[in-house]
Amino acid sequence: xxxxxxxxxxxxxxxGENATMNCSYKTSIxxxxxxxxxxxxxxxxxxxxxxxxxxxxSGRLRVTLDTSKKSSSLLIxxxxxxxxxxxxxxxxxxxxxGYNKLIFGAGTRLAVHP
Amino acid sequence: DAEITQSPRHKITETGRxxxxxxxxxxxxxxxxxxxxxxxxxxxxxxxxxGVHDTNKGEVSDGYSVSRSNTEDxxxxxxxxxxxxxxxxxxxxxxxxxxxxxxxxxxxRLTVT
Numbered sequence: 001x002x003x004x005x006x007x008x009x010x011x012x013x014x015x016g017e018n019a020t021m022n023c024s025y026k027t028s029i030x031x032x033x034x035x036x037x038x039x040x041x042x043x044x045x046x047x048x049x050x051x052x053x054x055x056x057x058s059g060r061l062r063v064t065l066d067t068s069k070k071s072s073s074l075l076i077x078x079x080x081x082x083x084x085x086x087x088x089x090x091x092x093x094x095x096x097x098g099y100n101k102l103i104f105g106a107g108t109r110l111a112v113h114p
Numbered sequence: 115d116a117e118i119t120q121s122p123r124h125k126i127t128e129t130g131r132x133x134x135x136x137x138x139x140x141x142x143x144x145x146x147x148x149x150x151x152x153x154x155x156x157x158x159x160x161x162x163x164x165g166v167h168d169t170n171k172g173e174v175s176d177g178y179s180v181s182r183s184n185t186e187d188x189x190x191x192x193x194x195x196x197x198x199x200x201x202x203x204x205x206x207x208x209x210x211x212x213x214x215x216x217x218x219x220x221x222x223r224l225t226v227t
Binding site for chain 1: 145147149154155156157158159162164204206208210214215216217218219220221
C-alpha cells in the first residue's frame, strides 16, 4: 500500500516557470523526503523534512509540511529543462515499520520545455 | 568515491528459472533495501536489512528472498521467476541513526518470458 500520493500525476511547464507538486499521506510520520528520478536512472535524494519542521529550502527547492493536513509540497523555482524528471515523495513512520523504512508514492512526472 | 552498484543492468530469463540480482555498496551502510518499480505503482519494498544476518520482508516479498552475509552486499533471489516479476529493480542503502535518506543504485531491468 502507498503512504504518499502525489498530485498532479503529470505537469508540463515552460522554462523559467515555477513547478509545484503535492504529496498527501495517511498516517503520522517521522520524516518526509522528496526524490528525483531521471529517465532510466535510480532515484536521487533531494530534501528531507522532519515532522517538527514546517519548511525547508535547498537551492531552488522549497518544501513545506503540514502535519495537520498530512500533506507536503515541493516547489521548484525558475525551472530548467534539466529539471525534467519524475519526483517522488516518501515517508518514514512507525506505521511503515520504522523511520528508516520508506513508503513511496507513485510520483509526479515533470516536463520542462525550453 | 563511495557508491552503490547493481548487476546485471539488464536480464532476460525464462519462467521458472532462479535468478539472482546483485547489489554492492561501498558506503559501509548498515541498512539496505530492495524495491521494484512498475508503472503506476511507484516503488514497492520487497525486502530490507538493518545489518549483517538481519533480513525482513517488505510489502511484496512473495517469490523473493535475500541474505546478508556482510555489510556490503544484499543479493536478491527470485526462486522461480514468474512473468509478474518483470520489472525494474532498485537497491538502496542508508546509514544507521537519524539520517534517513537513501542512496539508490542504477537499477536492473528484468524481463521474464
